[in-house]
Amino acid sequence: MKILSIVGARPNFMKVAPLHRAFLQHPEIDSKIIHTGQHYDARMSDVFFNQLELPKPDYFLGIGGGSHTQQTAKIMIEFEQVMLAEKPDVVLVVGDVNSTIACAMVAVKEHIPVVHVEAGLRSGDRGMPEEINRIMTDCIADDLFVTEQAGIDNLKRESIPDEKVHFVGNVMIDSLVYYRQKASTLTLVKDLGLEPKSYVLMTMHRPSNVDFQEGLTNILKIIKETSKSKTVLFPVHPRTLKNMETWGLLDELRSLENVILMEPQGYLEFLHLMENSALIITDSGGIQEETTYLQVPCLTFRASTERPVTVELGTNILLSDLDPVSVAEKVQDILAGRVKEGIIPPFWDGHAAERIAEILIQKYAN
Numbered sequence: 001m002k003i004l005s006i007v008g009a010r011p012n013f014m015k016v017a018p019l020h021r022a023f024l025q026h027p028e029i030d031s032k033i034i035h036t037g038q039h040y041d042a043r044m045s046d047v048f049f050n051q052l053e054l055p056k057p058d059y060f061l062g063i064g065g066g067s068h069t070q071q072t073a074k075i076m077i078e079f080e081q082v083m084l085a086e087k088p089d090v091v092l093v094v095g096d097v098n099s100t101i102a103c104a105m106v107a108v109k110e111h112i113p114v115v116h117v118e119a120g121l122r123s124g125d126r127g128m129p130e131e132i133n134r135i136m137t138d139c140i141a142d143d144l145f146v147t148e149q150a151g152i153d154n155l156k157r158e159s160i161p162d163e164k165v166h167f168v169g170n171v172m173i174d175s176l177v178y179y180r181q182k183a184s185t186l187t188l189v190k191d192l193g194l195e196p197k198s199y200v201l202m203t204m205h206r207p208s209n210v211d212f213q214e215g216l217t218n219i220l221k222i223i224k225e226t227s228k229s230k231t232v233l234f235p236v237h238p239r240t241l242k243n244m245e246t247w248g249l250l251d252e253l254r255s256l257e258n259v260i261l262m263e264p265q266g267y268l269e270f271l272h273l274m275e276n277s278a279l280i281i282t283d284s285g286g287i288q289e290e291t292t293y294l295q296v297p298c299l300t301f302r303a304s305t306e307r308p309v310t311v312e313l314g315t316n317i318l319l320s321d322l323d324p325v326s327v328a329e330k331v332q333d334i335l336a337g338r339v340k341e342g343i344i345p346p347f348w349d350g351h352a353a354e355r356i357a358e359i360l361i362q363k364y365a366n
Contacts, residue, residue, distance in 0.1 A: 001030065001089045001366065002088045002090070003023060003088060003092055004032050004082070004086060005020060005031065005032070006092065009099070011095060011286050012094050012099070013052055017175055018174035019092065019353045020033060022356070028361065032086065032088075033055065033059075034058065034059045034061070034082060036079070039097075051266055051268050052267060061082075062078075071099075072102045084110075090115055091107035091113070091114050091115070093116055093137060096121070096131075096133045098129075100133055104136075114140060114142055116137050116138060116144050117171060119138050119151060120154045120165070122135075131306070138158065143363070144160065145168045147289075148307070148345055149309065151165075166355075167347065168347060169352030170347070170348050171353050173350060176293055179267070179271060189273065192233070199230055199231040199278065200278060200279045202223065203234075204237065204283055211239075216243055219240075219322060220244075225324060225327075226331050229335055231260060232258065233273060235263065236261055237264060274291065278335060279297045280296055280297070282298065283300060288300055288305060289310055289348075291310075291314070292345070295344075299317050300317065301319050304318070313342060314344075314345065315339070
């Protein structure tokens, strides 16, 4: 059974790494990795591949930037050539980036089974391009691997047949479990002159938060207020940095005391920073899941989340807007010890990829 696994952006690497590792345990699986290059920074990409022990991709399509339509079209054209050359038995896509839907559509049109890992997630916000990618991919996939009960409920509402849906757990957590010990040996926190739990970790990158002057101004106020209580570590996304500079806010950000600005971090480094933080303030999807597993308090600037289990069972709290006053109150509550207790969701045990491999062998191996 030949499986082509698609990666297009850094979060995909963390999901495909445990899958590829699980596939290698089965001699009947020929596992190949296709990197579309949808998001590509040579330094960061190499760091992630090396840290996650992924082999050099079998194909690098080099798509690069462009509009959503341009990216999707270019990926489809290039991936079709790979499909025709490789003649896979299964195409595996993860998450919700443009590479996910583009490669799924090519495979379906070539009558190759598509499996979608991290299926069924819904934010309810069709203004997000990722939401459209999720819905479309799930609609055409042959097998859908789900991380939480909400995924099953969503797919049932969308009339996806039950036999296509498999509740297997979260491959993102597989990576966290596998690399947690390695990340714990890093000295980054100590090198920054900090003690564990003495700082707040912050990430901000979503267009809805950082593409507007008002949003960036509020982020600056939140950082300034939070830094009065704890050191703020802020690995700054290139998009956020560029927009801060565009609206003349970067100099003030750099001048703040008790704030450490950092470049985007590798996977192990960021895992190390998450585990040792007192609180994480973010607008990321995956960080909601990782903090829930690590039992670290998390404030997420999103009106809704496609990962509701992180709120229902985990440590995540949604904040619908960047209101510095209400954020300051939440931050002070958490730093004073009034934290939301969470539990680890079902099947988030580090073995989701193994379960997926077994199901694929049962269904597709000759």
